[in-house]
Amino acid sequence: DVVxxxxxxxxxxxxxxxxxxxxxxxxxxxxxxxNTYLYWxxxxxxxxxxxxxxxxxxxxxxxxxxxxxxGSGTDFTLKISGVExxxxxxxxxxxxxxxxxxxxxxxxxxxK
Amino acid sequence: QVTLxxxxxxxxxxxxxxxxxxxxxxxxxxxxxxGVSWIRQPSGKGLEWLASIWWNGNTYNNPSLKSxxxxxxxxxNNQAFLKVTSVDTADTATYYCAHTNWEHWFAYWGQGxxxxxxx
Numbered sequence: 158d159v160v161x162x163x164x165x166x167x168x169x170x171x172x173x174x175x176x177x178x179x180x181x182x183x184x185x186x187x188x189x190x191x192n193t194y195l196y197w198x199x200x201x202x203x204x205x206x207x208x209x210x211x212x213x214x215x216x217x218x219x220x221x222x223x224x225x226x227x228g229s230g231t232d233f234t235l236k237i238s239g240v241e242x243x244x245x246x247x248x249x250x251x252x253x254x255x256x257x258x259x260x261x262x263x264x265x266x267x268x269k
Numbered sequence: 270q271v272t273l274x275x276x277x278x279x280x281x282x283x284x285x286x287x288x289x290x291x292x293x294x295x296x297x298x299x300x301x302x303x304g305v306s307w308i309r310q311p312s313g314k315g316l317e318w319l320a321s322i323w324w325n326g327n328t329y330n331n332p333s334l335k336s337x338x339x340x341x342x343x344x345x346n347n348q349a350f351l352k353v354t355s356v357d358t359a360d361t362a363t364y365y366c367a368h369t370n371w372e373h374w375f376a377y378w379g380q381g382x383x384x385x386x387x388x
Contacts, residue, residue: 198316206375
């Protein structure tokens with residue numbers, strides 16, 4: 158199975174600060190058709206996860222543009238440009254290139 | 270507007286079969302490219318993909334659960350189902366269903382249903 162390693166596991170930020178979360182894959186997530194199935198989700202406390210980023214860098218519906226995704230191959234990054242209070246929660250990366258689909262272990266964002 | 274809602278037994282005994290229903294609206298599982306997936310999350314832990322079923326009836330299961338999983342659908346009633354056989358305490362988790370297509374995996378999620386396996 159593909160292992161996704163997220164760092165850091167915990168992140169503490171002040172309002173307005175920019176932060177980044179890394180997701181590294183044990184295998185390349187580029188498929189033979191040239192697609193990279195790497196996704197980012199946010200799970201706020203007590204809520205279901207929500208899709209933030211799809212196919213590495215595309216913003217999900219209704220997601221603020223302070224969120225951005227980048228990367229290729231095995232290294233991916235989620236950036237929040239100007240953290241807001243509502244951004245607290247656990248961030249997960251997920252890959253759908255290789256079966257079975259797998260998630261990273263999560264990065265908890267705390268607001269100072 | 271896409272919505273999904275899971276329903277299940279709440280609590281069941283070890284070795285029994287878990288049956289979950291996902292009732293959804295805003296899309297059809299008879300439409301090309303549409304799918305419903307099941308994901309679970311033990312309390313305080315991470316997410317685990319379990320299975321997906323597609324508009325054409327194709328299903329994909331996580332091999333980590335071996336042959337314990339069965340997914341099915343009722344297209345006319347906008348429902349998808351998950352069965353997990355021979356449950357034990359390790360299957361205690363919140364179970365989610367999520368809208369899926371090839372580009373937007375898990376774009377919409379249900380609220381989740383907590384399943385506790387206990388004697």
